[in-house]
Amino acid sequence: MFGSNKGNRNGNKSQPQARADGSKLEPLSPNLTASLQSIRAKLGNSGDVMIRALRSDAMPGLEMAVVYIRAIVEEDHIHQNVIHPVMGWSAPLEPATWMETLRQRVISTGATKLIHSIDDAIYALLDGQCLVMTNGFGQAVAAETSGGEMRSVSEPNTQTVIRGPQYSFNESMTTNVGLLRRIVRSADFRMKTITVGRKTRTSVGIIYMDQIADPKVVDEIERRINEIDIDGILESNYIEEFISDQTFTPFPTMMNSERPDTVASSILDGQIAILVDGTPFVLIGPATFFHFFRSAEDNYQRFDISSFLRILRYVAFLASMLLPSLFIAITTFHQEMLPTPLLISLASQREGIPFPALVEALLMEFTFEILREAGVRMPRAIGPAISIVGALVLGQSAVQAGLVSPAMVIVVSFTAISNFVTPQISMASASRLIRFTLMLLAGVLGIFGIMAGVLFLLIHMTGLRSFGVPYMAPFAPVYNQVWPDMIIRLPWWARVYRLLATSKVNPHRQQGGRPSHQKRK
Amino acid sequence: MRYRLKCTVCCVLLLSLLCIVITGCGSRTELNEISIVSASGVDWKDGKWVMSYQLVLPQAISSHGMGNSTGAAPVNVFSTSGDTIRGAISKASYEMSRRLYFSQNQIIVVSEQAAEHGLTNLFDAYLRNPDSRETVSVFLTKLSARQVLEHLIPLEEIPGEAIERMSLNEEKNGSTLPHMSMYRVLLDLLGPTKATGVASIDISGEDPLNSMQKMSKTYSSSKIKLGQLGILREDKLAGWISHTNSYGVMWMRNQIRNSSLWFPCSSEQPAEQAVMRVNRTKTKLKAKKDGDSWKLHVQIRAKGTLLEYPCDSDLSKPASVEELEKAAAAKIAMLVQDSFKAVQGVKADILGFGEAVRLQYPKEWNAMTSRWNEEIFPETKVETDVQVTIERTGMSTDSFRKMQSKAGS
Known part of the structure; x- marks a missing residue:
């Protein structure tokens, strides 16, 4: 079934020439009224289908019509480049070649095409093209006139930097590809378009660098996207869940970014970007665990501070995953591990607290998660109210009321803040989920439980693959040339190798070595 | 495939449930x-x-x-x-x-x-x-x-x-x-x-x-x-x-880390005491066989700074510093001798003497292990070899008294 679709979808903004089941397409009737009637009927007599009857000076005896769907075309464009030239065309011509002439000489839009069937006509209309039809010809000319309102390119909302480009993708794939093209002005820049979604017919673009990306991975991604058979694709996460190697894992195996510079640097590293029409978030794969701790800004700041921040992110990730569980384990199972003054201080805080440490921690964690979710969901105007309720009422009063100990509040808030350090939100969410599991394990088995949990995670992670790339690469397996650049950020002249372990095609980013003026004579 | 997945999920869930039930948070202590x-x-x-x-x-x-x-x-x-x-x-x-x-x-x-x-x-x-x-x-x-x-x-x-x-x-x-x-x-x-x-x-x-x-x-x-x-x-x-004897024991056991040692600062003024801060010391114990009886040889090397000095010698001259060092060494030797006797009186070798004998004369040691504390140790003797180096004499050279007498003249 997928095989038969494949050929069609690979075409540019395909209009199927034959139905999936192989039956013949219904041809356009030579009778204009009949054709218009059937197009209208197919579209359910929708009010936004515009039909403009006209006659051309060239063929005064012929009835003609221009058909388009109002909201998804640029009407000015149609007036100037379709209707006006058609009406004003007066050069003599052979009536039999009228449609050909229309397509080639009269209509002055970018792309034109002759259409023979009702279905193709419908698809063309839905794609924002306009149809020019003439009575007596079983054909229509489709002219590319798509347009309509679109958010302009603006500052990134979720992945901000202090230094670096300050613009982000918007919801139009055409714009997004343009933004990328403008950064990577190379002939090796490749894009494959696939239409996915039975009803939405969303364009999905695979963008990669020829000679850098692994062609096998490109083919595999293409194959997986082609397999998708769903009515609608509204966001890139649809695609991510369909094509990622494993569904049942807390760890994401594809990154996403709304920053053109991040995507550009990824494709230069041999990764492959997947753009989805209708969302500014671009998928990037293959991605290993360590890719998720790289921020765009790392490349724009001095290498020393970038390295420090990168290490800090790893520490914060571990803290956000482990801190509450370690606290529970140590205070309920391994009190001997604490220095006496600390133990006494913690013990005095716990006096009179009615719940076990585990319950106390879960209570606070859930409270925080609720606050956080409320903060995201809430209308912006009430935002400050939540922070007051959250910080003062729940934090301070809970302590004063003796429901939770102050140390627990510190632990939970530190954990929560650490969680925001991870640049990729999908990875931060992973640590949120794992945290709860580890807390339960810690509450039941102490540090032994945490060790068991962490070991399980490690085993799981080493088994994960992202489009065939081991998730823990470059550490398991070890790729010596790449791993220093994963922990710290080397100075630019030392970053000789492209990051992705699969990038065997063209592994060198540059010749490398110190700049000549820095070399000792 | 799907069946296997279900099995795995069920197993993991069951096992974790079992863990909770079995341990029952048993060893948990708030x-x-x-x-x-x-x-x-x-x-x-x-x-x-x-x-x-x-x-x-x-x-x-x-x-x-x-x-x-x-x-x-x-x-x-x-x-x-x-x-x-x-x-x-x-x-x-x-x-x-x-x-x-x-x-x-x-x-x-x-x-x-x-x-x-x-x-x-x-x-x-x-x-x-x-x-x-x-x-x-x-x-x-x-x-x-x-x-x-x-x-x-x-x-x-x-x-x-x-x-x-x-x-x-x-x-x-x-x-x-x-x-x-x-x-x-x-x-x-x-x-x-x-x-x-x-x-x-x-x-x-x-x-x-x-x-x-x-x-x-x-x-x-x-x-x-x-x-x-x-x-x-x-x-x-x-x-x-006594704790004075304990101080001697500490010297012998090489446990002095930082200590103030006072000693008579010159033979002419035996009542006046100088004080020195001992910064670094090294003690070596050696057992010596002396016929039937045993002798403990204590070698002490100490370095320090002068803290108090009430006497008259001119400390800018190496000779007078040397004299001072000798006085300090004599004091240490005396401490060691005294505490050695005190420990002998208790009949318990806490000095590491037995250890030294065991290392140097393993055969003899094995033969007398059981009699060491009670019979042999109380009869042993000690000899000392103490060298003290005064590395700094502090910020002033002359003592206050000497400066005063100079000012008067």
Whole structure:
């Protein structure tokens, strides 16, 4: 079934020439009224289908019509480049070649095409093209006139930097590809378009660098996207869940970014970007665990501070995953591990607290998660109210009321803040989920439980693959040339190798070595 | 495939459920279910072990919230007795709502009677139980152990911890008494000579006020102090030596870390004492066979700074500094000689002499191991080879007195 679709979808903004089941397409009737009637009927007599009857000076005896769907075309464009030239065309011509002439000489839009069937006509209309039809010809000319309102390119909302480009993708794939093209002005820049979604017919673009990306991975991604058979694709996460190697894992195996510079640097590293029409978030794969701790800004700041921040992110990730569980384990199972003054201080805080440490921690964690979710969901105007309720009422009063100990509040808030350090939100969410599991394990088995949990995670992670790339690469397996650049950020002249372990095609980013003026004579 | 996945998921869920059920949070102890013991005492009274515990009351100590304003004592002391040490401890549950938590125990105080009775039970309990740590500091006392535990210490909130720090501070800056952890005690007692020295704690002065009333005064008429050195042989207390002799022992055992040594500064003015800060020392012990008897050769190399100097010599001249160094060396030699005699009197070799013999003359040592402490060690002799280097004489060369006389002339 997928095989038969494949050929069609690979075409540019395909209009199927034959139905999936192989039956013949219904041809356009030579009778204009009949054709218009059937197009209208197919579209359910929708009010936004515009039909403009006209006659051309060239063929005064012929009835003609221009058909388009109002909201998804640029009407000015149609007036100037379709209707006006058609009406004003007066050069003599052979009536039999009228449609050909229309397509080639009269209509002055970018792309034109002759259409023979009702279905193709419908698809063309839905794609924002306009149809020019003439009575007596079983054909229509489709002219590319798509347009309509679109958010302009603006500052990134979720992945901000202090230094670096300050613009982000918007919801139009055409714009997004343009933004990328403008950064990577190379002939090796490749894009494959696939239409996915039975009803939405969303364009999905695979963008990669020829000679850098692994062609096998490109083919595999293409194959997986082609397999998708769903009515609608509204966001890139649809695609991510369909094509990622494993569904049942807390760890994401594809990154996403709304920053053109991040995507550009990824494709230069041999990764492959997947753009989805209708969302500014671009998928990037293959991605290993360590890719998720790289921020765009790392490349724009001095290498020393970038390295420090990168290490800090790893520490914060571990803290956000482990801190509450370690606290529970140590205070309920391994009190001997604490220095006496600390133990006494913690013990005095716990006096009179009615719940076990585990319950106390879960209570606070859930409270925080609720606050956080409320903060995201809430209308912006009430935002400050939540922070007051959250910080003062729940934090301070809970302590004063003796429901939770102050140390627990510190632990939970530190954990929560650490969680925001991870640049990729999908990875931060992973640590949120794992945290709860580890807390339960810690509450039941102490540090032994945490060790068991962490070991399980490690085993799981080493088994994960992202489009065939081991998730823990470059550490398991070890790729010596790449791993220093994963922990710290080397100075630019030392970053000789492209990051992705699969990038065997063209592994060198540059010749490398110190700049000549820095070399000792 | 899907069936297998379901199986795996079910298995994992079942196993984790099983874990929770089986363990049932069994070993979990919340912080408010334990009472932290900061010091424990061992007494021997009427044929029974009396164990005393100094429990920390966290509410009274912590700085947060209501804190110390209630004026409650930061610790609480109580005792239990029984035929065995662990038995006595287990009786604590008759009168305590919480489990005694020994892992944070800082010091253990053993009374003279208990030490004379023999401490095999105590040592065994420490070697056998995971919650009794060998890092705990050991002290002897001539009073009852409970009295020591009841005593509060100014500035400090937890007396047990304060006593440990006091002893550590002494070892680091005074070096007259050793800081003995249970580990070091056991190491010595299980060593070749089966003897060790443990510092004692005294309470000086009588105080009619109770501990809490004392907190509101600027001085305290009774104080906890480090006292003499008690010498343990095998598992019993063999005797006491004064802290001056203990200082000599520390020199011999190479345990001086930082110490103030005073000595007569010149032969013309024997009453005047100079003081030097010993910064670095190195002691080497060598056993010498001298016919039938044994001789301990003590080689000491010490370096330090002059702290006080009341005499008249001109310290800018190397010769007079050298004279001073010799006087200091003589003082050290005298200390060593004296304490050697004192230790011989107790008949317990805590000096490492036996160890030196064992290393140099293993065969002879094996033959006389059992007789060493009682018969051979008291008959041995010591010879000293002490060299002192005064590296700096401080910021002034002449003594104050000399400067004054110069100014007058």
